[in-house]
């Protein structure tokens with residue numbers, strides 16, 4: 001049996017997000033978020049599911065941390081619920097909300113698990129959405145004020161920070177495609193929101209530096225790899241666009257202070273001009289200490305003259321699919337990691353999300369999710385290959401510890417290495433839990 005040994009200081013972790021696991025949406029002083037509104041709007045979420053209870057981790061976090069301890073992770077990536085801290089988005093602070101995260105973070109530290117905090121994982125306070133949400137520049141300032149409070153409150157306890165999870169999802173998926181909250185379908189609006197998200201990120205990083213908070217800060221874009229279906233220029237350009245609005249659009253401004261011209265031109269030609277105010281790019285290009293990379297799938301892409309998503313369509317080449325319909329292609333993980341390293345250099349990278357939707361249930365007290373083990377093995381091997389070819393990867397955090405509320409798919413899609421019975425809230429360790437436990441324990445991968 002051959003082994004791939006990971007570096008001595010390589011970190012292993014699990015990830016979750018507040019709205020997907022906490023529940024207790026009207027407890028502890030929490031205010032409503034756009035996902036409370038969206039999930040309670042008929043037709044928006046499959047089966048009419050919502051995050052009212054979710055995994056009840058607001059009450060069961062100690063049980064979840066005990067699972068992490070047994071798993072042996074070094075890092076737990078979680079998100080803070082902005083409306084649990086500022087029920088109105090700004091103004092009055094909810095002390096019960098701060099107390100909850102102190103209890104949770106203290107329990108992590110007691111168990112030798114490093115907290116990695118995502119400040120924004122999609123649950124915008126509804127009060128701010130009522131004033132225009134991310135389309136309103138005032139929301140940028142509200143995010144900076146919220147970030148400052150959390151920086152100061154947890155300074156010294158939390159030393160790894162992510163500003164915004166997947167700005168592509170917050171802007172384009174949620175305001176052009178419309179699949180996520182608040183569900184708009186307006187490309188010009190989405191482009192404007194993408195710029196405000198980067199501005200919010202940059203201003204929060206600047207505040208983090210000004211406050212001299214100990215630790216490191218970054219953000220977590222979701223990325224994909226698009227292989228052209230043919231060498232036709234139209235297919236090649238379509239794939240470049242499909243990666244451009246997800247990868248380059250969010251990384252170029254932070255690393256170069258400019259947006260990728262080919263995307264600026266394409267948006268302008270499609271009545272969605274980018275509007276930048278003087279000084280914005282200086283804020284956005286604040287140096288980050290690391291980037292989190294969220295990767296799930298790759299596609300083969302070709303030009304779609306009928307329009308759709310930036311005139312790019314995915315071609316079914318017969319790759320295996322997950323239970324959410326995404327294609328499985330670990331090669332694409334290696335390709336996009338090396339693409340990012342070639343373009344943006346030695347910046348430290350944490351894989352802050354990688355995982356698979358496999359809906360296997362509990363049988364005789366266990367869940368035999370071999371397909372998840374196969375996926376994780378192939379993708380962790382791709383991380384090893386990327387490391388070997390010089391990509392500066394510092395850790396791997398799988399999505400997710402728990403089955404949880406999968407946004408517009410509700411509870412129908414399971415990404416956890418721990419199964420959750422949503423009627424009883426009982427947690428059941430899947431076979432992938434035990435497999436990942438061995439990988440972490442040895443910090444090596446059997447291949």
Ligand SMILES: OC[C@@H]1[C@@H](O)[C@H](O)[C@@H](O)c2nc(CNc3ccccc3)cn21
Nearest residue numbers: 017165166169222294296353399406415
């Ligand atoms: O869908 C699985 C996870 C989700 O539960 C996380 O909250 C989120 O950070 C996340 N991002 C992706 C990749 N991007 C994506 C694409 C289409 C729909 C939803 C997410 C997958 N995931």
